[in-house]
Amino acid sequence: MIMIFGIPGPLLFGQLLLGLINGAFYAMLSLGLAVIFGMLNIINFAHGALFMMGAFASWMLLDYAGIGYFPALILAPLLVGAFGILLEKTIISRLYKLDHLYGLLLTFGLSLVIEGLFRNAYGSSGLPYRIPAILQGAMNLGFMYMPIYRGWVVLAAVVICFSTWAIIEKTTLGATLRAATENAPLVQAFGVNVPRLITLTYGGGVALAAFAGVLAAPIYSVNPNMGTNFINTVFAVVVIGGMGSILGSIVTGFALGVVEGLCKVFYPQASATVVFVVMVIVLLTRPRGLFGKAA
Amino acid sequence: MNLTRRSALTTAAAATTLPLIRPARAQGAAIKIGVMNDQSGPYTNTTGVTSVICAKQALEDFGVSTKGMNVEIISADHQNKPDLAVSIARQWFDRDGVDVLLDVPTSSVALALQSVVREKNKVYLNVGAASSALTGSQCSPNFIHWVYDTYMLSRSTGGAMVKAGGDSWYFLTADYAFGKQLASDTSDLVRKAGGKVMGSALYPFPETTDFSSFLVQAQASGAKVLGLANAGGDTVNSIKQAAEFGLNKSMKIAALLMFINDVHALGLDVAQGLSLTESFYWDLNEGTRAFTKRILPKTPKNYPNSIHAGCYSATLHYLKTVADMGAAEAKKDGVATINRMKAMPVEDDLFGKSKIREDGRNMIPAFLFEVKKPSESKGPWDYYNLKVTTSGEDVYRSLADGHCSFIKA
Amino acid sequence: MFGFSRAQTIAFGVMLVLIVVSPYVLYPVFLMRVLCAALFACAFNLMIGYVGLLSFGHAAFFGMGSYVAAWTMKVWHVDASIAILFGAMTGAFLGFFLGYLAIRRSGIYFAMITLALAQMVYFFCLEAPFTGGEDGIQQVPRGFMFGVIDLSNDMTMYWVVASVFVAGFLLVHRIIHSPFGQILKGIRENEPRATSLGYRTDDYKLIAFVLSCMIAGAAGGTKALVFGIATLTDVHYSTSGEVVLVTLLGGLGTVFGPAMGALVVTSMENYLAQFGAWVTVTQGVIFMICVLAFRRGIIGEIGAFFKISL
Numbered sequence A: 001m002i003m004i005f006g007i008p009g010p011l012l013f014g015q016l017l018l019g020l021i022n023g024a025f026y027a028m029l030s031l032g033l034a035v036i037f038g039m040l041n042i043i044n045f046a047h048g049a050l051f052m053m054g055a056f057a058s059w060m061l062l063d064y065a066g067i068g069y070f071p072a073l074i075l076a077p078l079l080v081g082a083f084g085i086l087l088e089k090t091i092i093s094r095l096y097k098l099d100h101l102y103g104l105l106l107t108f109g110l111s112l113v114i115e116g117l118f119r120n121a122y123g124s125s126g127l128p129y130r131i132p133a134i135l136q137g138a139m140n141l142g143f144m145y146m147p148i149y150r151g152w153v154v155l156a157a158v159v160i161c162f163s164t165w166a167i168i169e170k171t172t173l174g175a176t177l178r179a180a181t182e183n184a185p186l187v188q189a190f191g192v193n194v195p196r197l198i199t200l201t202y203g204g205g206v207a208l209a210a211f212a213g214v215l216a217a218p219i220y221s222v223n224p225n226m227g228t229n230f231i232n233t234v235f236a237v238v239v240i241g242g243m244g245s246i247l248g249s250i251v252t253g254f255a256l257g258v259v260e261g262l263c264k265v266f267y268p269q270a271s272a273t274v275v276f277v278v279m280v281i282v283l284l285t286r287p288r289g290l291f292g293k294a295a
Numbered sequence B: 001m002n003l004t005r006r007s008a009l010t011t012a013a014a015a016t017t018l019p020l021i022r023p024a025r026a027q028g029a030a031i032k033i034g035v036m037n038d039q040s041g042p043y044t045n046t047t048g049v050t051s052v053i054c055a056k057q058a059l060e061d062f063g064v065s066t067k068g069m070n071v072e073i074i075s076a077d078h079q080n081k082p083d084l085a086v087s088i089a090r091q092w093f094d095r096d097g098v099d100v101l102l103d104v105p106t107s108s109v110a111l112a113l114q115s116v117v118r119e120k121n122k123v124y125l126n127v128g129a130a131s132s133a134l135t136g137s138q139c140s141p142n143f144i145h146w147v148y149d150t151y152m153l154s155r156s157t158g159g160a161m162v163k164a165g166g167d168s169w170y171f172l173t174a175d176y177a178f179g180k181q182l183a184s185d186t187s188d189l190v191r192k193a194g195g196k197v198m199g200s201a202l203y204p205f206p207e208t209t210d211f212s213s214f215l216v217q218a219q220a221s222g223a224k225v226l227g228l229a230n231a232g233g234d235t236v237n238s239i240k241q242a243a244e245f246g247l248n249k250s251m252k253i254a255a256l257l258m259f260i261n262d263v264h265a266l267g268l269d270v271a272q273g274l275s276l277t278e279s280f281y282w283d284l285n286e287g288t289r290a291f292t293k294r295i296l297p298k299t300p301k302n303y304p305n306s307i308h309a310g311c312y313s314a315t316l317h318y319l320k321t322v323a324d325m326g327a328a329e330a331k332k333d334g335v336a337t338i339n340r341m342k343a344m345p346v347e348d349d350l351f352g353k354s355k356i357r358e359d360g361r362n363m364i365p366a367f368l369f370e371v372k373k374p375s376e377s378k379g380p381w382d383y384y385n386l387k388v389t390t391s392g393e394d395v396y397r398s399l400a401d402g403h404c405s406f407i408k409a
Numbered sequence C: 001m002f003g004f005s006r007a008q009t010i011a012f013g014v015m016l017v018l019i020v021v022s023p024y025v026l027y028p029v030f031l032m033r034v035l036c037a038a039l040f041a042c043a044f045n046l047m048i049g050y051v052g053l054l055s056f057g058h059a060a061f062f063g064m065g066s067y068v069a070a071w072t073m074k075v076w077h078v079d080a081s082i083a084i085l086f087g088a089m090t091g092a093f094l095g096f097f098l099g100y101l102a103i104r105r106s107g108i109y110f111a112m113i114t115l116a117l118a119q120m121v122y123f124f125c126l127e128a129p130f131t132g133g134e135d136g137i138q139q140v141p142r143g144f145m146f147g148v149i150d151l152s153n154d155m156t157m158y159w160v161v162a163s164v165f166v167a168g169f170l171l172v173h174r175i176i177h178s179p180f181g182q183i184l185k186g187i188r189e190n191e192p193r194a195t196s197l198g199y200r201t202d203d204y205k206l207i208a209f210v211l212s213c214m215i216a217g218a219a220g221g222t223k224a225l226v227f228g229i230a231t232l233t234d235v236h237y238s239t240s241g242e243v244v245l246v247t248l249l250g251g252l253g254t255v256f257g258p259a260m261g262a263l264v265v266t267s268m269e270n271y272l273a274q275f276g277a278w279v280t281v282t283q284g285v286i287f288m289i290c291v292l293a294f295r296r297g298i299i300g301e302i303g304a305f306f307k308i309s310l
Helices: A009-040 A047-065 A069-090 A100-122 A148-170 A172-182 A184-189 A194-216 A228-241 A246-266 A274-285 B005-021 B048-062 B082-094 B107-120 B150-163 B177-192 B212-221 B232-244 B260-266 B286-298 B306-325 B327-332 B334-343 C006-025 C028-051 C059-076 C080-102 C107-127 C154-177 C179-189 C191-196 C201-227 C237-250 C257-275 C278-293 C297-306
Strands: A138-140 A145-147 B031-037 B071-077 B100-103 B123-126 B143-145 B168-174 B196-203 B225-229 B252-255 B275-278 B346-348 B352-354 B366-371 B384-390
Touching: A009 A047, A009 A148, A009 A172, A009 A194, A009 A228, A009 A246, A009 B212, A047 A069, A047 A100, A047 A194, A047 A228, A069 A194, A100 C237, A100 C278, A138 A148, A145 A148, A148 A172, A148 A194, A148 A246, A172 A184, A172 A194, A184 A194, A228 A246, A228 A274, A228 C107, A246 A274, A246 B212, A274 C107, B031 B048, B031 B082, B031 B306, B031 B327, B048 B071, B048 B100, B048 B286, B048 B306, B071 B082, B071 C257, B082 B107, B082 C028, B082 C201, B082 C257, B100 B306, B107 B123, B107 B143, B107 B177, B123 B306, B123 B334, B143 B334, B150 B177, B150 B252, B150 B275, B150 B366, B150 B384, B168 B177, B168 B212, B177 B196, B177 B225, B196 B212, B212 B232, B225 B232, B232 B252, B232 B260, B286 B306, B306 B327, B306 B334, B306 B346, B327 B334, C006 C028, C006 C154, C028 C154, C028 C179, C028 C201, C028 C237, C028 C257, C059 C080, C059 C107, C059 C201, C059 C237, C080 C107, C080 C201, C107 C237, C154 C179, C154 C201, C179 C191, C179 C201, C191 C201, C237 C257, C237 C278, C237 C297, C257 C278, C257 C297
Parallel strands: B031 B071, B031 B100, B100 B123, B123 B143, B168 B196, B168 B225, B225 B252, B252 B275
Antiparallel strands: A138 A145, B275 B366, B346 B352, B366 B384
């Protein structure tokens, strides 16, 4: 058997793969954050709470309406995205001209309220949600026993991440969006409804968080605190990738998942801290993040 | 909605007057019990408002008003912050005339309050915290530990698993005092019984949500039993993911601290076959079923677990003691009240008969349960099969091993 | 000598009277909690309000100050004044090293790098044996101040805490109104210009950061003495977040804002505790209302109403 740093090779490959899967969640969540930051200039601290709402929405759809996992994968992001649009219209749109700090604090307050309300309604222990029958079971990859559902998560994440990237970088809609970020009055002069564009962008970013929430529901405990554990790491991903950089957040998300996975083998106690070590190193050497544009 | 400063100010002004129009508190309450626990964090369901409701039920069942006693229950959320807990407790004792501190989950908070209660000479009935240090190195003559501790959990669950052939273990341990103690207590027990510990993973708490990496490591270790030295959402997450990775087929899973509310969160199809220890199950006998029937309509759709039942039992025993020694005496001296509580035999419908040891340990039996298959479950929350009963004397650490300082050898 | 305006002198007088009178009306332990939080917020306000840098990792200095003060008190049995001094020195020392790394970044990147460094400090506190991990350092004696004043009495302790707070408060105010403080404000308003005038702006920012961390460490040390415990809560990032909220609520860059914010936030935590699950919801709503309608904070809004600077 090949040994790498005293760890059997197959086990290490398995860990790398698992890290990549976790990275899929980081990538999806940080992608939404990056889109919102890039277009709205808002640091959306409520992202974790909205991720949690996505998971709860899929549970509610099943429990109250009998709607299963796959329809929920479409419906839950739409519902939560609509909620996001409502938030943007009523509250968040008031802050665009202000310092980042206020957006951060407002969305922080928002996440306290959302999580508190869910905790009052559903308690803190969590709710059961099953893996859909078709995705149950596992394959033997030779070096590791790999649940089919995890494979599906990676597949879905990659598809979603790269289609979002393609929409923003390669389509006319994306071009309009990017132009609106650079110079809103000019784009408005061309007859584009910029405020509506921004509202939809926020809705889209929120829907991405909710989508990740639905993917997480069968494997993580569906409880009101589930988002808070992710949010710090996801922030770190966005900063390391370069704030507002779409590709940066996707690549960094997957990469940090792998780094964290390796840390879980060699020094598991530090696996939550390692992202911050990476962040300090990156910020000291590349102030705008790995993929950020120069100021 | 258009939020203006004026409308916000008016609302705020209206809100500040709200507390003023609350009904005035009962004047001259003779005895005051303060329930302090987690009402907005991860342990909301396992302790929280259900504990308060159970304590109030004890007043009702004891017939406080018919016996002419004046007892009031107040509660607070300590948000798992030790400094907030100390501040509230001091205020309760100094200002509000609280005599008894009840529940208090989270070991760090429970330990922080130990010295405050001793300084003020009040009564501390802890039900929610797990640390066995509370009756050991950090013991106090003002203290009783009511339903469980880390030593008893590892002894009951660990001992039974080793006896059933689970002689090689891999631990998944939350990297904080409680998790480490649970893992080391159980490791000692496994080794003493002739078993082996194949490895363990310390993971960061509370930031970890994905356990797959550790589960794969556990699988590769070749151990027969996966010991989960964690609690709450972490336990739920690790069991959920263990099922996903098929560990529940190749290994036995021992959840060292788990409550019926966590089983409910998992659902039986994932939780089936798990072994866990509690001192109470709502469907154990006539007494527990009758109690659950009384309490259930008042709770937020939450069945009572051993902590909730313990709050009831502790309050009831305290009331009996007060009735016996007189409210004025009980209010005056915490140590005397505790000593009287230790002298009187404990008896109620939920835990049967028990005795409180000199170091404050309530010697109730521990039950090892196995979680039912979905096909066996006949109704809501019908989750447990009773496997092994261990008496309090056999399951708790002996008095000598605790090295409690105030007990003269 | 402290550069108070007339309105500020009156406000300072009112604050002093409140500090003296309130322990006879309100519960002293609760008030000590408020004062420690207020001192911590004053330290934080020095950075955000006058240097314009948002530190998201101030809990590291507060928490380490609290650990070191508790440890020296419990293990070395030093005088209370020495313990608080140790706390302050720890804050300054740590602030120098972390500040040296962080100060070269500004805006949101400064916030993020301080957060990341503070997370490392948190990890150190979790793993290092002397902190007692999750249980923290428990049963720290209050001891004696200057060898003679017995602090076990709550009222005596209160006067000590109040003195520490007033001293810290005046120190912050003195720093702001010194020539050094003027240069800091100049850097905040226009950094390239300050550089072109020949000021080494990074050095100024670093000194301000170290001072801020020193006061935060003193606040942490004092708090450890009051409650007799130092725990992980003090170094956790939620404490860093809380001090941001306290300062914002009171009024960023105002002299009396941090104290007012500390009073409001600590009262909320204390008096809402009996409402259980609604604590976080209420807190969240209040923060949202503040950001939406009262961005200048309580003191800032009062000042704006009377057209004075408080």
